[in-house]
Amino acid sequence: MDDDVHFVRSKAAVALGMLKVADEAEHLSEVLVDKSPSVRASAIFALGELGQDGCRFAHEVAKMVGDTIVGVRVAAVRALGRLGVGHYAGIVATTLNDPLVRCDALEALGVLGAYGAAFAEDVAECLQDDDTRVRVAAVKSLKNMGQQASDFAHLLLEDAVDDNHDGMEAAKSALLSINALDAIEVEE
Structure with missing residues (x-):
């Protein structure tokens, strides 16, 4: 992690995350200030991969949501979702306004339980987005929220009759997941 070449530092961080080397979590957190965006993003990824062992650095990861480089912001949002530290859901939610991070934020909110x-x-609100990928990510996020998303079944139904097959299937699955399909008549 101390190599002069940023590519080497970046790959080392990824390897530590993939191998789940928890003993290196402290060292990974120190690399979050590296001048290279790819190294910062890789260190964030690695901390997210550490799961419970990376949770003690969630605060540092959350700070990276405001980085000027989109790849770093995406890595931070994804890592917060993987770390499962729910009280950072508000920080993740602030990135829903960032079109370059929105899909990842939706996914993270969907896995943060009651906090998400x-x-x-x-x-x-993202179900109305012009981008199909965002709408599908929103549907999947609501599906993961289960019963807590039932107030939005009518919006999911609109997606269920959309022209996009992926969106339609995801919406139907979400409606089933939140136990709302029974209450709504879906035309095939």
Whole structure:
């Protein structure tokens, strides 16, 4: 991690994460200030891969959501989702306004349990996005929120009759997941 070549530092960080080398978590957190964006993003990725062992650095990862480089912001949002530290859901939700991070933020909110579900209304607003990928990510996020997303079943139904097959299937699956399909008549 002390190599002069940023590519080597970046790959070393990724390897530590993939191998889940928890003993190096402290060292990975120190690399979050590296001048190279790829090294910062790789260190964030690695901390996210450490799961519970990386949780003690969630605060440092959360700070990286504000980085000027989109790849670093994406890595931070994804890592916060993987770390599962719910009280950072609010920080993740702030990135829903960033079109370059929105899909990753939706995915992260969907896995942050009740903390992520607190932002179900914000997630549901993304069902109206012009980008199909964002709409599908919003549907999947609401699906993961389960019953807490049931207030938005009518919006999911609109997606279920959309022309896009992936969006339609994801919406139907989400409606089943939140136990709302019974209450709504879906035309095939």
